Amino acid sequence: MVSPPMRHPATESLGRLRDELFRTAVACDSSHAIDLVLRALEAAGGCDGDILAGRAAAETILLNVIAPVQARVGTEWAANRITVAQEHGASAISDRCISALIGEVRRRPHERSRGRIIVACVEGEWHALPARLLAETLILRGWEVDYLGAQVPTPHLVAHIQQRNADAVLLSSSIPTRLPAAHAAISACQSVGMPVLVGGAAFGADGRYARLLGAEGWAPDAPAAADALADGLTPRTEAPGLLGLDTLPHLSDQEYTFVITNKQVLARQVIADLERDFPAMRAYTDAQRERTAEDVDHIVEFLSVALYVDDHDLFTVFIGWTREILVARRVPAASMIPALDSLARQLHDFPRALGLLAAGRSALTAPPAPR
Ligand code: B12
Structure with a gap:
C-alpha cells in the first residue's frame, strides 16, 4: 500500500508546537490553540494548494501533535498536576482544533x-x-x-x-x-x-x-x-x-458472571470492612468517602474484566496505575490492601479471583517501577 507523501513539519518544531499547544489547551485558550495548529498547517505547506501535501501535513498535526498533547493531558491529570476541569477543557480544545484543521483541508473535485x-x-x-x-x-x-x-x-x-x-x-x-x-x-x-x-x-x-x-x-x-x-x-x-x-472457555466457571452480577453487593461489603479494618477511614470527609467508593467500584470492575479475559496483567497493571493515582493525591497506597483482602474473603470459593487478588496484592507491595 502506498501512503500519501508526507511533508512533515520539522521534528524539533513539532516538539515546540506540542509544548505550546499543551500550555494553551490547559489554559483553556481556544482561539490561541486553533491559531497554533492552523499556522503549523500553513508552515508545512498545507494551505498552498497541493491537496496531498495539505492532507499529509494535517495528518502529522493530528497524530504527532494533538494526540501526544492529549496523552500528556492524561499524564498530568494522573500526577495531579492539572485539574479534572483543565483536562475536560483541554480535550474540548483538541476537538475544536481538529475541526479547524480538517476544515482547511480541501477535497479533490469528484474524488473516487x-x-x-x-x-x-x-x-x-x-x-x-x-x-x-x-x-x-x-x-x-x-x-x-x-x-x-x-x-x-x-x-x-x-x-x-x-x-x-x-x-x-x-x-x-x-x-x-x-x-x-x-x-x-x-x-x-x-x-x-x-x-x-x-x-x-x-x-x-x-x-x-x-x-x-x-x-x-x-x-x-x-x-x-x-x-x-x-x-x-x-x-x-x-x-x-x-x-x-x-x-473464552474459562467463562464456564461462572466466576465472571458472579462478580459482575454481584458487583454492588461486593463493593458495599468492602466499604463496610474498610470502616472496620482501616481506622483512617472513620475520619474521612463525605468527599473522601465518595472517592473511596469510586475506587472500590473500579477495583471490582477491573477484577471482573480480568476474570473475563483471564489475564493477571490486566489486573496488576490497573493496581499499579491506581497506586500512582493515590500516591499523587497523598493517599497511602496501602489503603487498597484491606479492600483486596475483603474481596478475597467474599470470593473465597473462586480460585481465579483469588489468584488475581493475590497478584494485585503483590503488585501493590512491590517497590514502584523505576522511572
Ligand atoms: C480526554 C480523556 C477523557 C475524557 C474523554 C473525552 C473525549 N471526548 O474523548 C473523559 C472525561 C470523558 C474521560 C473519562 C474517563 N477517563 Co479518560 N482520558 C482522557 C485522556 C486524557 C485523553 C484521551 C485521548 O484523547 N486520547 C487521544 C490519543 C492519545 O489516544 P490513543 O489511544 O493514542 O489513540 C490512537 C490509538 O489508540 C488508535 N486507536 C484508537 N482507537 C482506535 C480504534 C481502531 C479500530 C484502531 C485500529 C485504532 C485506534 O488510533 C489513535 C490515533 O492514532 C486519556 C489519556 C490518554 N493517554 O489517552 C485519559 C484516560 C484514557 N482516561 C482514564 C480514566 C481512568 C478515565 C475515567 C475512568 C475517569 C473517571 N474516574 O471517571 C473515565 C472513564 C470514562 C469511560 N467509561 O469511558 C485513564 C485510563 C487508565 C486505565 N486504567 O486504563 C487515562 C489513560 C488517563 C490516565 N493517564 O490515567 N477521559
Missing part, C-alpha cells in the same frame, strides 16, 4: 472514495477523541467515514450497519473495563457479516485482547489501521459462538 467505513466507540466508552483522530485520518486518506462518536449502544450500531453499505466497522475502546462490551459488539457486527478492526488502549499495547475477542484485525494507531483497510480485512467464516464460550 476508497470505500465506506464505520467508526464507533463501544458501549460505555466515552473516549471519543481517539476514535475521532482515527476517523479523520481515514478521511484524509480517501475513505468515506460514518463517525458515530462515543458510547454507541450495540443494537443501534447493528441497525446502522444494516442501513449502510460499509466495508468494515472500526471499534475503539480506551478503558479495559469495556472489553466485555467490545466482545458483544464484535460478535454482533460479525453476525451481520461485517468484518471488525479494533483498536485503542483497552485492547493492550500488543493487541492481545483483540485476538482473544475474535476481531478480524487490530492496529496500534491510525496509519496502521489505514494500511490494514487498504490491504483488506477477511471476514471470519465461522459464526461467533454464544456468550464467547467458544473463545
Whole structure:
C-alpha cells in the first residue's frame, strides 16, 4: 500500500508546537490553540494548494501533535498536576482544533472514495477523541467515514450497519473495563457479516485482547489501521459462538458472571470492612468517602474484566496505575490492601479471583517501577 507523501513539519518544531499547544489547551485558550495548529498547517505547506501535501501535513498535526498533547493531558491529570476541569477543557480544545484543521483541508473535485467505513466507540466508552483522530485520518486518506462518536449502544450500531453499505466497522475502546462490551459488539457486527478492526488502549499495547475477542484485525494507531483497510480485512467464516464460550472457555466457571452480577453487593461489603479494618477511614470527609467508593467500584470492575479475559496483567497493571493515582493525591497506597483482602474473603470459593487478588496484592507491595 502506498501512503500519501508526507511533508512533515520539522521534528524539533513539532516538539515546540506540542509544548505550546499543551500550555494553551490547559489554559483553556481556544482561539490561541486553533491559531497554533492552523499556522503549523500553513508552515508545512498545507494551505498552498497541493491537496496531498495539505492532507499529509494535517495528518502529522493530528497524530504527532494533538494526540501526544492529549496523552500528556492524561499524564498530568494522573500526577495531579492539572485539574479534572483543565483536562475536560483541554480535550474540548483538541476537538475544536481538529475541526479547524480538517476544515482547511480541501477535497479533490469528484474524488473516487476508497470505500465506506464505520467508526464507533463501544458501549460505555466515552473516549471519543481517539476514535475521532482515527476517523479523520481515514478521511484524509480517501475513505468515506460514518463517525458515530462515543458510547454507541450495540443494537443501534447493528441497525446502522444494516442501513449502510460499509466495508468494515472500526471499534475503539480506551478503558479495559469495556472489553466485555467490545466482545458483544464484535460478535454482533460479525453476525451481520461485517468484518471488525479494533483498536485503542483497552485492547493492550500488543493487541492481545483483540485476538482473544475474535476481531478480524487490530492496529496500534491510525496509519496502521489505514494500511490494514487498504490491504483488506477477511471476514471470519465461522459464526461467533454464544456468550464467547467458544473463545473464552474459562467463562464456564461462572466466576465472571458472579462478580459482575454481584458487583454492588461486593463493593458495599468492602466499604463496610474498610470502616472496620482501616481506622483512617472513620475520619474521612463525605468527599473522601465518595472517592473511596469510586475506587472500590473500579477495583471490582477491573477484577471482573480480568476474570473475563483471564489475564493477571490486566489486573496488576490497573493496581499499579491506581497506586500512582493515590500516591499523587497523598493517599497511602496501602489503603487498597484491606479492600483486596475483603474481596478475597467474599470470593473465597473462586480460585481465579483469588489468584488475581493475590497478584494485585503483590503488585501493590512491590517497590514502584523505576522511572
Ligand atoms: C480526554 C480523556 C477523557 C475524557 C474523554 C473525552 C473525549 N471526548 O474523548 C473523559 C472525561 C470523558 C474521560 C473519562 C474517563 N477517563 Co479518560 N482520558 C482522557 C485522556 C486524557 C485523553 C484521551 C485521548 O484523547 N486520547 C487521544 C490519543 C492519545 O489516544 P490513543 O489511544 O493514542 O489513540 C490512537 C490509538 O489508540 C488508535 N486507536 C484508537 N482507537 C482506535 C480504534 C481502531 C479500530 C484502531 C485500529 C485504532 C485506534 O488510533 C489513535 C490515533 O492514532 C486519556 C489519556 C490518554 N493517554 O489517552 C485519559 C484516560 C484514557 N482516561 C482514564 C480514566 C481512568 C478515565 C475515567 C475512568 C475517569 C473517571 N474516574 O471517571 C473515565 C472513564 C470514562 C469511560 N467509561 O469511558 C485513564 C485510563 C487508565 C486505565 N486504567 O486504563 C487515562 C489513560 C488517563 C490516565 N493517564 O490515567 N477521559
